[in-house]
Amino acid sequence: MAVEPDSAGVRFPPPLIYLGALLLGLAAERFVALRSFGIDWRLLVAAGALLFAAxxxxxxxxxxxxxxxxxxxxxxxxxxxxxxxxxxRWTRNPMYLGMALVCAGLAIGFDGPIAFVLLQLLLIAIQTQVIAREERYLEAKFGDDYRRYKAKVRRWL
Structure with missing residues (x-):
């Protein structure tokens, strides 16, 4: 992906990062003994669908x-x-929060505990490699306006 000079400098599309981690986790389920949350599939599908929709x-x-x-x-x-x-108004990163909920919903709905655990690691990477870059960029570009917004609204929730 081409990165423009006036940008946060994120080189890889975050949706593909989320998708890659999800697919890696679901594929790993075939090779690891821990393959289930141990919860009735109907509850998993319902919880997964709710998280996905949200x-x-x-x-x-x-x-x-x-x-x-x-x-x-x-x-x-x-x-x-x-x-x-x-x-x-509630989160500075609703797109990343939404992607995380979609991935969590799919991991739970497909009974994929490894994919769910990988999501936690992915969120650390998103925080340090994507959100941190975006915050530096926005602060440099918008200064006090962004700092005031940042002081009022949480990063995730």
């Missing part, structure tokens, strides 16, 4: 807001403003 709704609402505001969704492109409405 995550998709948050993610789509955030991406839709960016489009309506006329700023780029992709972190490899320039940001023209700080979104502070919609889901951005």
């Amino acid at each position: 995550g998709a709704a948050i993610m789509l609402a955030a991406a839709g807001l960016f489009r309506r505001l006329g700023t780029n969704v992709r972190p490899s492109r320039p940001t023209s403003l700080i979104a502070t409405t919609g889901p951005y």
